[in-house]
Amino acid sequence: MKPDDDVCLCFHVSQRKVCAYLKREQPKVASQLTECLGAGTGCGWCVPFLEQLHRQWASGDEPGLLVPAAGYAARRSDYKASRKSDNTPDVDASTND
Numbered sequence: 710m711k712p713d714d715d716v717c718l719c720f721h722v723s724q725r726k727v728c729a730y731l732k733r734e735q736p737k738v739a740s741q742l743t744e745c746l747g748a749g750t751g752c753g754w755c756v757p758f759l760e761q762l763h764r765q766w767a768s769g770d771e772p773g774l775l776v777p778a779a780g781y782a783a784r785r786s787d788y789k790a791s792r793k794s795d796n797t798p799d800v801d802a803s804t805n806d
C-alpha cells in the first residue's frame with residue numbers, strides 16, 4: 710500500500726494521514742485513531758490495519774502496511790457483504806447522506 714492509498718475507505722483516510730496523526734498526536738491506544746478523521750468508525754474493516762499501524766509505530770518502527778492496495782477494496786467489499794449476511798448492523802458513511 711502506498712502512502713496516499715486510503716486505509717479507511719469509509720472516510721477516505723490515507724495511510725499518510727494516519728502516520729502523520731501517529732507522529733503528531735502520539736496516541737496511547739489504537740482506538741484513538743478514530744480521532745483521525747473518523748478512521749475505523751464506519752464498517753470496521755480497517756480497524757485491524759489501523760491497529761497494525763499503531764503497533765508498528767508504538768514499537769519504534771516506521772508504520773506502513775504491506776498489503777497490496779489492489780485487493781484491499783475488494784476484500785473490504787467481501788467483508789461488508791459477509792457482515793450483512795450475518796444481519797450485523799453496518800454503519801457506513803456512504804449510507805449516511
Ligand code: FES
Nearest residue numbers: 718719751752753
Ligand atoms: S474502511 Fe474504515 S471504517 Fe470502513
